[in-house]
Amino acid sequence: MFFKENKSDFTKEQISNNEYLISDMVACLRYTSHFDAGFRFLSIYDIEINHKTNERILISYGWLLWSKYKSENSNAYDSEYENDYFDEDEETVDNSNFHYDKNELIQKIEVLIPILLKINNDYSKTLTSNLFSIVLKSEKKKPTPNWKLINDFCNHFNPEDLSTICSTIQVERKGQLKDMELASDMENWFAYKTKSLLKIGEWQECFDTSKKAIETIENFHYSNEVWFARRIALSKKNLGNTKETIEELQTILRKKKEWFIQKELSELYFEKEDFEKAFKYSIDAITNFGPIEFKVDLLYLLGRIHKNKSESELAFKHFSLSKLIRQKEEWKVPQKVFDELNQYEQQEITISEINKLKSELKEYWNSFKPKQESSKNNNSNKLNGEIVRILHDNERGKVGFLKSNGNEHYFSLSNTFHLTSKISIGSNVDFKLIPAEEGKKERVRIISIINKKER
Structure with a gap:
């Protein structure tokens, strides 16, 4: 409002040459969620984005891009967990998204990134990291990620220019807040890049990049060392070396008993x-x-x-x-x-x-x-406990903690489970503990709700 009331006192040139005014106006429009107005403001005052643009303006412009992209991808990007780790799923070749019309915002981000990398200070590094994360994480969380887009976007970064700093967040585990270290931007780059190469069938590059990841990264997170090894094995398979692929997948399976690795071994033996x-x-x-x-x-x-x-x-x-x-x-x-x-x-x-x-x-x-595995399903290990806390109760189900024999156990119930709607604080339940296995945490399986009078 103040700007509107007073801008007539100054020439267009005076306004456009004032780096503080321009950057602050862009920041104000961003903070008030007037993103398109921010871009129009820069256009009206002929502010071009290139290597000659003032650093303050570049940083304000970059955060405007970040906020605009975030608002347009809110369903695919969970703002509460912006640093959510790179999870793994079944990796198969995806030929469905080899071509795409590049989003205008991504084009603008790709123009800005090399400029920011040359500035090389804490402000530009933080902004670059956030732009890097928001595009890749939001695209990956879509129902059908465009792996060609992810691969091309990664190509705008040299992993050696990305931060190797691992930040820490607090997460709740068994009722206690614990520190969790997150992967660095460099490690995330290798994770997204190699997965996209695998998805689009670029086997030799996937093999070379995965090997470089193992050689470069000193401290892995989220079992990435296993997933890089798996991509090396699958690349070898598609490059014609079946014997080594079987040996390497069997080694990986001993560390990560995942169903899709078992499926890949089954396919190899079938061949x-x-x-x-x-x-x-x-x-x-x-x-x-x-x-x-x-x-x-x-x-x-x-x-x-x-x-x-x-x-x-x-x-x-x-x-x-x-x-x-x-x-x-x-x-x-x-x-x-x-x-x-x-x-x-x-x-x-x-x-x-x-x-x-x-x-x-x-x-x-x-x-x-095996019979001993099936015996886990009998009632000999049935326990009794009381629901003491419910952390979330929404359309996806309920999660919380139950207490049994002085110990608290985390539980998670889907909205389709027949007892979910009946579970509340104070409910007395029979449950079984599914012991932690390699690669999996201890799990609670609620069997029934018991009236205290029956006890």
Whole structure:
């Protein structure tokens, strides 16, 4: 308001040549969420963004870009956890997003980054780090990340120019606040870059960059040393070295018992026509922790394994479930699934029968579990406790702590669990503790709510 009332007292040139006025006006418009007005203001006063632009203005302009990008990607970028770690998921080649229309904001960020890197002070480093993080993290959190965009954006950074400082945040664990060290910008660059290369099938570069990551980074976070090793192994596989890939994935599996690594080993043994080992690893994968919806390609693989073992009925059922889950989730069903199903004379299994088919196959898969593992599901280790705290109660479910024998245990319930709506502070529950395994934390499984009178 003050600017509007007094700007007529000054020439356009006087205003545009005042670095303090320009930078402060841009900052004020950003703080009041008038982002587009900030860009218009710079345009009206002919402020160009290049290596000659005043540093104060560049920094204000950069934070304006950051705020604008953040506001446009609020659903994909959780502001409460801006430094959320780089998690891992099933890594497969994604050919769906090789081409894209580059967002205008990203274009502006890409122009600004090399300018900021040359300034090289604490203000520019902080801004560069935030621009780097917000673009990559928000893109990765989208339902279908554009890995080509992520790869191209990483190319605007030399990892050696990025910060190696690991900041620390506080997180709540078992009712206590504990320090958690976060990965540096350099480590995150290697994580995003190598994953994007794997997704778009650039195997040699993925191999070379993953090796450089292991050689360069001194202190890894979030098991990144395992994931870099995995990308090296998968790159070797696609470069034609199957034997070394199997050996390296088996080594990784001893450190990280993840279902998608078991699936990859199953695929490799299937290619070698060792169907018994392929079956073993596929069963390990399908019974391992992870939503069945993520395992549609594994179901297809199980169908192929059963087909090669001349077990046509089981093959048909696995192919069918792979198709039905995709249809239920409204995902595209690959032609290869239809091609397999068309070879069978059995009556088509309809979407209304999906739960019955899931239950039937789950019972079949679990029949191959070792007896001592299955015994975990009995009630001999049942415990009793009281809900003492609820941290979150929303559309996603409830999380909190229960107390048993003087110890507190963290629990998490989805909104689809039949007891979630009945759980409240003071509820007396029967539960089981699922012991911590390598790569997994201790988990609580609530079995039932018990009236205190029954005790």
